[in-house]
Amino acid sequence: MAKVRRVLGVDPGLRITGYGCVEVREHGRVRLIEAGVFRFKAGLSVSRRLAELDHDLGEALDRLAPDVVAVEKLFAHYNHPRTAIIMGHGRGVILLGVERAGRTLVELSPNEVKRSLTGHGHAGKEQMQDAVRAALGLPARPEPPDVADALAIAMCAASRSP
16 A cells, blocks of 8 residues: 655745645545644734744644645745745745754745646636645635645645655
8 A cells, every 4th residue: 555645835924824734645646634824913023923933833743744844935026025035034934843843845936836736837826726626626716825825835745756
C-alpha cells in the first residue's frame, strides 16, 4: 500500500492567512483534511499580527501534522513594493515556524501554482476557486479566496513532491 502524505498549503497575509491541508493517497488521489483562515485585526501592530500568525500556524502544524508545508515564493509588483515588504515579514514567520516544527518546506511560484490547477499561470481568483472546487469535489467555491489559494498551493506541492 502506498504511503499517505499530508501537505499543508499556506497563503500568507497579515490580515488574512489562508491555510489548507490535503491528504495524498495512492494513485495521487487528494482528499481535503481541513481548510480555513487565520484572521488578524487591522488595528493591531504588524509585530502583534506576526506573533498571532506564529501562534496560529504552530497550532495548525501540531494539529494537522503535515509531512510537507508549501508556501508561495515572494511576489512583488513594482507598483506595490511596500506590500511585498510586509508580506515578507509574514513569510519569514511561516518559514521559521515550518523549520521549528521540523517539517519539509516547499516554495512555489504563484505562476506554477496557477498553472498546475488551471493549465496557465495567469488565472484569476474566481478561476482558481473553481479549479480547487472541482479538484476536491467541493459543493461550492472555497471562501474567502485565500482558502482556495492555500489549497491550490497544497495540491501543487502534492503533485510534485515524492
